[in-house]
Amino acid sequence: MRIELNDLAAFLLEAKRRTYAGLDDDATVTAALLDGSKQLEHQASPYAYRDIYFGMGFFVGQETVSKDGKVVWSMCYSGGADPDIVDRESLLVIYKFLRRALLAGRIDMPYRGPASFEVDDMSYRNNVNGTLARFHGVEEITQRGETLYELRYSGGLLL
Template identity: 35%
Template sequence: MALDVVALEGFVVRAKSVTYVGGGEPVPASRTGSHDLAFAEGPWGYLDSYVGASDFLGQELVTFEGEPVWAMNYYGYLLRPDLIDAARTGFVIRAALSAMYAEGRFLGGFAHEIQGYAYTDTSEGDVTHFSGTEWISEGGERLYELRYHGGLVRD
């Protein structure tokens, strides 16, 4: 059976919007010290598992009928911890991503400004194979950066 990538992308957007961005309830840690958020809808399942706070690394996994079909890895870090902290970074990211997900997508160029901070996301590819970078800047200076990549996984 071929995977419906349009349905996959829609599910990924919904899952992202109700977990980290939407303040979803944590589930038991799948790894030592990890913060895990999960979402399920019909045959689809989603798990976001990350470690760290100001500098962090994580992976998102989507399953369809219990089998892994899509994954994304990410690493984010503060470039200027003297000018922004993990809480402020999270606030900016949640606001920006909420606006992007409201457009029904999670990839592609996107910019959002809030309380003097500029959020920017750039990416290449589509839901099947992609990579990108997001960052937060203030007055033209980059304070935070995250790199991500992912796509379909197959046996």
């Protein structure tokens, strides 16, 4: 099966904007495959996107993209807020900012957000190595120099 990386990247950006980045957990499907998980999905033929994750303060998950019913790309991720941040309101502020950064994702880096993104006193940084075919990276959110959030991710084509 042949995969056009530009088409896959464009689909990934669209899927992320129509699921967590754009709609938060409102994009969650009602009958998740795994008990206790959040599951977000988007389809635009011939592609289908699925993101399944567990947790909130700290979370782990996996995104997959299928083409014509066959999984062709995947990314695993884990991370979250600093363990000292436990109140729900602080977590919601961090994840609202994260979604804004993810919405600013670019076609040349469709994994997560852009290399950098700032609003007021919060900063998002994303350091990725590799290409859409095989990559790994770390994203971080800081506020006035203090790390609030960190996530590690890796993935690539499964062909």
